[in-house]
Amino acid sequence: MKIGVLGVGALTEALIRGVQQSAAPFEWVLSPRSAERVAGLRQLPGVRVAPDNTSVVAECQTLIIGVRPEQLGTLLATVQLRAEHHLISLVAGVKQSELADRCYPAQVTRMMASIAVAYPGASVFFYPQQSALSIPFQQAGYGVQSFATEQAFEASMLSVCVNAWWLEQIQALADTLVAQTGMQLQEAVSLLAAAQQESAVLLQQHPDRTPAALAREIGTPGTYTARGLDYLKAQQAEQPWVEILNQLLGELKPRP
Ligand SMILES: NC(=O)c1ccc[n+]([C@@H]2O[C@H](COP(=O)([O-])OP(=O)(O)OC[C@H]3O[C@@H](n4cnc5c(N)ncnc54)[C@H](OP(=O)(O)O)[C@@H]3O)[C@@H](O)[C@H]2O)c1
Numbered sequence: 001m002k003i004g005v006l007g008v009g010a011l012t013e014a015l016i017r018g019v020q021q022s023a024a025p026f027e028w029v030l031s032p033r034s035a036e037r038v039a040g041l042r043q044l045p046g047v048r049v050a051p052d053n054t055s056v057v058a059e060c061q062t063l064i065i066g067v068r069p070e071q072l073g074t075l076l077a078t079v080q081l082r083a084e085h086h087l088i089s090l091v092a093g094v095k096q097s098e099l100a101d102r103c104y105p106a107q108v109t110r111m112m113a114s115i116a117v118a119y120p121g122a123s124v125f126f127y128p129q130q131s132a133l134s135i136p137f138q139q140a141g142y143g144v145q146s147f148a149t150e151q152a153f154e155a156s157m158l159s160v161c162v163n164a165w166w167l168e169q170i171q172a173l174a175d176t177l178v179a180q181t182g183m184q185l186q187e188a189v190s191l192l193a194a195a196q197q198e199s200a201v202l203l204q205q206h207p208d209r210t211p212a213a214l215a216r217e218i219g220t221p222g223t224y225t226a227r228g229l230d231y232l233k234a235q236q237a238e239q240p241w242v243e244i245l246n247q248l249l250g251e252l253k254p255r256p
Contacts, residue, residue, distance in 0.1 A: 002060055003027070006065050007066035008038050026046065032049050032052065087106050093252070095254070109133060114160040124137050124143070125146070155249065165241065
């Protein structure tokens with residue numbers, strides 16, 4: 001698969017590096033801005049840098065837009081899109097219908113990912129479903145999920161945000177382990193990362209059971225796990241997480 005990139009930033013760099021180290025790398029043509037980043041990426045096999053945005057668009061039918069929302073207008077003013085172009089937008093918060101209007105007559109698909117795309121095995125999300133995109137990303141080793149509604153797709157962005165929230169929790173727990181046991185921070189982080197990986201394995205292996213049911217299966221009465229579950233429940237520890245998720249989902253709801 002050949003992809004042109006308009007706006008090579010932190011996320012697109014991660015994506016390109018991840019895909020290029022996979023078993024099924026793509027061919028990439030990059031816009032030249034962000035000189036330092038682009039200079040590093042052009043060393044990778046299969047990656048070229050075009051002289052300008054116009055050349056990227058002339059050469060590639062599939063294009064990733066990797067700019068920030070406020071940079072989108074300026075970017076689109078520099079390119080002439082045609083019906084054969086398929087734009088994949090990473091731009092958070094800009095709806096598919098708005099993108100389709102602004103990029104007419106090109107086809108538009110929204111994509112979401114996190115910086116973890118630097119490693120095959122991470123997940124990418126699409127709206128609407130696009131097998132022309134899903135298949136090459138699956139072949140490159142990525143978990144691909146597509147959504148029937150744009151609101152569900154927006155939730156995928158928040159699931160990416162939750163990753164960072166979990167990382168903050170891991171930091172706090174790891175700091176406690178270090179302070180109480182004298183172990184190295186890296187050792188503590190490894191322990192907690194392994195525990196989190198095990199929760200993911202349990203969830204994947206038991207799709208018939210809810211996360212809460214699995215938690216109670218691990219935390220049988222009288223165990224340390226059960227004491228922790230009971231304490232966190234009594235403190236309503238999940239409440240701030242639910243509150244911020246609700247708030248952000250509300251902001252992403254389509255306006256009438
Ligand atoms: N970073 C994440 O984890 C993440 C996660 C989910 C979604 N996203 C979305 O992904 C998009 C990119 O995020 P990012 O963090 O990768 O941003 P970023 O690092 O700021 O990258 C944006 C890049 O686009 C370049 N650019 C701006 N205008 C351009 C133009 N007219 N022509 C060519 N290149 C242009 C910028 O160059 P200059 O530096 O020269 O301005 C910069 O290199 C955003 O819309 C964001 O909402 C990001």
